[in-house]
Amino acid sequence: MNAEVCPSQKAILRCSRSSRCLPTGPIIWLSVVLLCCTPLRGQNNQDTVTGNESPKHIMEFLDGSYLHGDVEQLSAENGLDWQHPLAANPMRFNLDNLSRLRLNASNSIASEVQPECRFEFVNGDLIYGNLQRLSREEVSLKTWFGGEMNTSRAALRRIAFLKSGYKVIYEGPNGIDDWMLGQGQNGWTYADGRLRIKNRGVLGRNFQLKDSCNLSFDLEWDQPFQLSITMFTDTLNRFDYRQGSYIFFLSPQFVSFQRVQPGTGVLTLGQVRMDQLSNVSKARFSIRAHRETSKFAVYINDQLVSTFRDNRGFVAEGKGISLASQLSASSFAVSDMLVTEWDGTDESDLSFEATESSDVLHLINQDKPKGDVVQILDQKIHFKLRKERDIRIPLERIKQIHFTAEDQQKPPAEKSTDRIRAHFAGGGSLSFDLVSLNEKNLQGNSEHFGELSFTSSAIRQIEFNLNHQSRKHDQAADTYWNMENQP
Numbered sequence: 001m002n003a004e005v006c007p008s009q010k011a012i013l014r015c016s017r018s019s020r021c022l023p024t025g026p027i028i029w030l031s032v033v034l035l036c037c038t039p040l041r042g043q044n045n046q047d048t049v050t051g052n053e054s055p056k057h058i059m060e061f062l063d064g065s066y067l068h069g070d071v072e073q074l075s076a077e078n079g080l081d082w083q084h085p086l087a088a089n090p091m092r093f094n095l096d097n098l099s100r101l102r103l104n105a106s107n108s109i110a111s112e113v114q115p116e117c118r119f120e121f122v123n124g125d126l127i128y129g130n131l132q133r134l135s136r137e138e139v140s141l142k143t144w145f146g147g148e149m150n151t152s153r154a155a156l157r158r159i160a161f162l163k164s165g166y167k168v169i170y171e172g173p174n175g176i177d178d179w180m181l182g183q184g185q186n187g188w189t190y191a192d193g194r195l196r197i198k199n200r201g202v203l204g205r206n207f208q209l210k211d212s213c214n215l216s217f218d219l220e221w222d223q224p225f226q227l228s229i230t231m232f233t234d235t236l237n238r239f240d241y242r243q244g245s246y247i248f249f250l251s252p253q254f255v256s257f258q259r260v261q262p263g264t265g266v267l268t269l270g271q272v273r274m275d276q277l278s279n280v281s282k283a284r285f286s287i288r289a290h291r292e293t294s295k296f297a298v299y300i301n302d303q304l305v306s307t308f309r310d311n312r313g314f315v316a317e318g319k320g321i322s323l324a325s326q327l328s329a330s331s332f333a334v335s336d337m338l339v340t341e342w343d344g345t346d347e348s349d350l351s352f353e354a355t356e357s358s359d360v361l362h363l364i365n366q367d368k369p370k371g372d373v374v375q376i377l378d379q380k381i382h383f384k385l386r387k388e389r390d391i392r393i394p395l396e397r398i399k400q401i402h403f404t405a406e407d408q409q410k411p412p413a414e415k416s417t418d419r420i421r422a423h424f425a426g427g428g429s430l431s432f433d434l435v436s437l438n439e440k441n442l443q444g445n446s447e448h449f450g451e452l453s454f455t456s457s458a459i460r461q462i463e464f465n466l467n468h469q470s471r472k473h474d475q476a477a478d479t480y481w482n483m484e485n486q487p
Contacts, residue, residue, distance in 0.1 A: 055068040055069045055070050055083075055084070055085060056070055056103075056104075057069060057070055057071050057101065057102060057103055058101075058102040058192055058193070059080070059082060059093075059098065059100075059101055059102075060098070060099045060100040060101070060102070061097055061098060061099055062097050062098070062099045062465060062468060063097075064099075066192070067082070067084065068084070068085075068192075069082045069083055069084040069085070070082070070083045071083075071101070071103070071437065072090045073436070073437070073438055074101070074434070074436065074437035074438075075434070075435065075436040075437070076095070076418040076433070076434045076435060076436070078092070079092055079093055079094045079095055080092065080093045080094075080095060080098065080101075095434075095464055095465070096417075096465070097465070098464040098465065099463070099464060099465065100461055100462065100463050100464070101461065101462040101464070102192075102193060102460070102461050103456070103459050103460060103461060103462065104425070104456075104457055104459065104460055114165040114166065114167060115128040115129050115130060115143075115144070115162070115165065115166040116130050116131075116161065116162055116165050116166070117129060117130060117131050117141070117159055117160065117161055117162065118159070118160040118162060118166070119141060119156065119159055120156070120157045120158050120159075120160070121155050121156060121157055121448065122154075122155060122156070122157050122408045122409055122410070123155075123431060123448075124431070125421075125429060125430050125431055125448075126427075126428050126429060127141070127143060127149075127428045127430060128143070128166050128426065128427060128428045129141045129142055129143035129144070129149075130142045130143075131159065131376060131395075132148065133375070133376060133377050134153065134373070134375060134376040134377075135153070135374075135375045136153065136374065136375070137152065137153055138150060138151070138152060138153055139151060139152075139153050139155075139156060144426075144458075145424050145425070145454055145455065145458035146452070146454055149449055150449070151446075151448040151449050152409065152448060153403070153407070154407050154408055154409045155408075155409055155448040156403050156408075157402070157403065157408065158400055158401060158402045158403060159400065159401045160345075160399065160400045161395060161398055161399060161400065162343055162345075163343040163344075163345065163399075164212075164341060164343045165341075166340065166341075166426075166427075167340060167341045168338070168339070168340050168426040168427070169207050169208070169209070169213075169339040169340060169341065170205075170207055170337070170338070170339040171337070171338050171339075171425060171426060171460075172193075172337050173190060173193065173194070173195050173334070173335070173337055174193075175190055176188065176189065176190035176195065176203070178205060179195075179203045179204065179205050180203060180204050180205065180236040180237045181201070181202070181203050181237060182201055182202035182203065182237040182238055182324075183237065183238070185199065185200070185201070186199075186200075186201040186202065186203070187199030187200060187201040187325060187330075188201045188202075188203045188323075188325075193335050193336070194220075194333040194334065194335040195323070195333065195334045195335070196332075196333045196334075197325045197330060197331070197332060197333075198330065198331045199325065199328055199330065200324075200325050200326065200327070200328055200330070201324065201325050202237055202238055202239075202322055202323070202324040202325075203236075203237070203322065203323055203324075204230070204233070204235075204236025204237060204320050204321060204322030204323065205236065205320060205321060205322075206234075206236065206319055206320040207319060207320055207321055207339055208319050209231075209232055209318070209319045209320070209321070210291075210319075210341075211290070211291040211292065211341075212288075212289060212290045212291060212292075212341045212342040212343070212344065213231060213232070213287075213288065213289045213321075213339065213340075213341070213342060214286060214287075214288045214338075214339070214340045214341065214342040215229070215231070215285075215286070215287045215288075215321060215337070215338075215339050216284065216285065216286045216287075216336075216337070216338045216339075216340075217284070217285055217334050217335065217336060217337040217338070218282065218283070218284050218285075218334070218335045218336045219250075219282065219283055219284075219285055219332060219333070219334055220281060220282045220332060220333045220335070221252075221281055221282075221330075221331065221332035221333075222281060222331050222332075223329055223330060223331040223332075224251070224252065224327065224329070224330070225250075225251060225252070225325065225327060225330045225331075225332045226249065226250070226251050226325070226326040226327050226330065227249075227250045227251075227323065227324070227325060227326075227332065228247055228248065228249050228250070228323070228324045228326060229247065229248045229250065229287055229321065229322070229323055229324075230245050230246070230247045230260075230321065230322045230324070231245065231246050231247075231248070231287070231289055231316070231321050232244075232245055232246060232289065232316035232317065232318045232319070232320075232321075233245040233316065233318040233320050233321070233322060234317075234318040234319060234320055235318075235322070236320050236322050237322070239324070240260075241260055241265065241266060242262055243260070243262065243318065244259075244260060244261050244262060244315045244316040244317060244318070245260045245316045245318060246258070246259055246260070246289065246296065246310075246316055247259075247260060247266075248287055248298065250285065252277040252278065253273060253274070253277075254271060254272060254273050254274065255271070255272050255274065255298050255305055255306060256268060256270070256271040256272075257269050257270045257271070257296060257298075257306075257308045259310055259312075259315060260316075261312075261315050269308050269309075269310060270306065270308045272298075272305060272306040274300070274305055276300050276301065276303070276305070277300070283300050283301055284300070284301055284302070284336075285298070285299070285300055286298070286299035286300075286302075288342045289314075289342070290342055290343075290344035291314040292314075292344065293309075293344045294309055294310040294311070294312075294313050294314045295307065295308075295309055295344055295346075296308040296309070296310075297346060304346065307346060321339075338426075338427055340427070345399065356404065356405050356406050357404060357406050358370040358371055358372065358386075358387070358404055359371060359372055359373045359383075359401065359402065359403050359404050360401075360402040361373075361381075361383065361393070361398055361400075361401055361402075362398070362399045362400040362401075362402070363393075363397055363398060363399065364397055364398070364399055365397075369383070369385055369386075370385075370386065371383055371384050371385045371386050371387055372384040372387050373401060373403070374390075376395070379394060379395050379396070380392050380393065380394055380395065381393050381394075381395060381398065381401075416433050417465075417467075418433040418434050419431055419432070419433055419434075419466050419467075420432065420433075420434045420444070420462050420463060420464055420466070421462070421463040421466060422442060422444075422454070422459050422461075422462055423459070423460050423461040423462070423463070424454075424458055424459065424460065425457075425458055425459075425460050430446070430449075430452075431446075431466065432444040432445060432446035432447075432449070432452055433445045433446070437456065437462075438456070439456060440455070440456055441453050441454065441455060441456055442454045442455075442456055442459055442462075
């Protein structure tokens with residue numbers, strides 16, 4: 001990919017020690033690369049900038065390099081105009097080799113209505129919202145970020161009805177100041193949306209947890225690690241065996257689960273060996289707890305690793321979570337953290353494939369009738385049992401609907417080169433063809449929803465080049481920074 005200057009910037013900049021940028025010859029791109037574009041992993045992975053305002057956004061390339069700055073404009077037609085504090089004018093990038101654009105800090109979501117459904121689509125999209133109505137041809141849903149949205153029923157794979165709704169407790173991390181650090185030597189630091197550690201250390205936060213928790217996060221590592229996660233604790237900066245809590249120990253080889261109870265001590269409730277992490281250096285974890293059922297679960301990359309139960313009942317009363325690195329040689333980072341409530345439903349219990357010719361309901365009494373969903377309206381589902389007998393079932397009795405594979409639209413094998421995936425605050429993502437992004441709105445075209453327009457503040461990240469795998473750093477650098485073609 002060639003980076004090109006905007007028309008007003010024919011000269012390049014060389015930055016002096018005072019960080020003032022002076023016009024010079026065609027050395028800018030080498031200067032910018034050396035100063036600003038560094039591999040994602042490594043000890044010094046930030047580009048050093050000075051100025052009155054810190055850049056708000058981060059652009060990542062397919063090779064893992066990244067660049068701080070601010071989006072001036074983004075469109076399928078013109079590419080990305082990027083303002084860096086060391087550049088006098090915006091730089092323009094084609095989109096061919098971009099991987100990800102990190103946009104907004106993860107603040108609380110302002111929504112009057114709590115989502116009650118999770119909509120999963122045949123192309124892999126996932127949206128949290130509320131079902132308005134459903135017919136044989138169309139489904140209408142309402143989201144906090146897009147209002148009422150209509151699409152073909154054939155685009156749906158399944159709908160999950162969330163018993164207690166979908167409530168976001170926390171999304172981040174946005175810094176380290178709102179975390180409590182352990183005393184003494186502590187290796188935790190914060191940079192670029194990641195909590196990083198290269199030694200031992202503890203940090204924690206009061207999330208005001210109540211009766212359930214689903215802690216999800218991305219974990220990247222380049223050395224062996226042991227991460228302990230203490231949940232439902234009020235002691236946030238150290239291990240406290242005098243207070244009730246639950247501890248998950250994570251490593252690349254195993255997951256261990258312990259209960260801490262005053263007067264009783266520590267008891268291991270389960271341990272599971274695993275091989276999912278043997279040949280990778282990044283994974284998404286989900287650690288779940290539910291007070292009413294005393295049920296706990298661990299997922300890695302959306303796959304269930306194990307469930308645990310405390311037969312004595314849920315003993316912990318704290319409201320916080322702490323993270324601790326237990327190896328002095330550890331080196332890992334935690335990012336894209338999302339804390340929500342959990343209704344205790346285990347997706348593995350509900351994961352069955354729809355038949356080729358019938359829709360399947362999963363009821364709260366564990367029955368799984370097959371037939372034809374005729375329509376959903378006024379909190380009731382009109383269902384033709386075995387496609388013969390008409391019945392009507394209140395939605396409150398339904399956990400999930402799996403739609404027949406026969407009617408589902410097959411996603412195209414090759415995605416459009418303009419196709420992006422937008423990740424929304426609070427979870428969920430949607431893929432569509434990019435039109436433009438500015439300070440106010442993200443606009444696009446979807447094969448399912450038609451023309452789309454979202455408030456830019458609702459977007460946390462944008463993925464590009466969905467057809468491509470990440471390049472190696474040394475293979476891709478020249479395609480980003482082609483010096484010979486610069487004016």
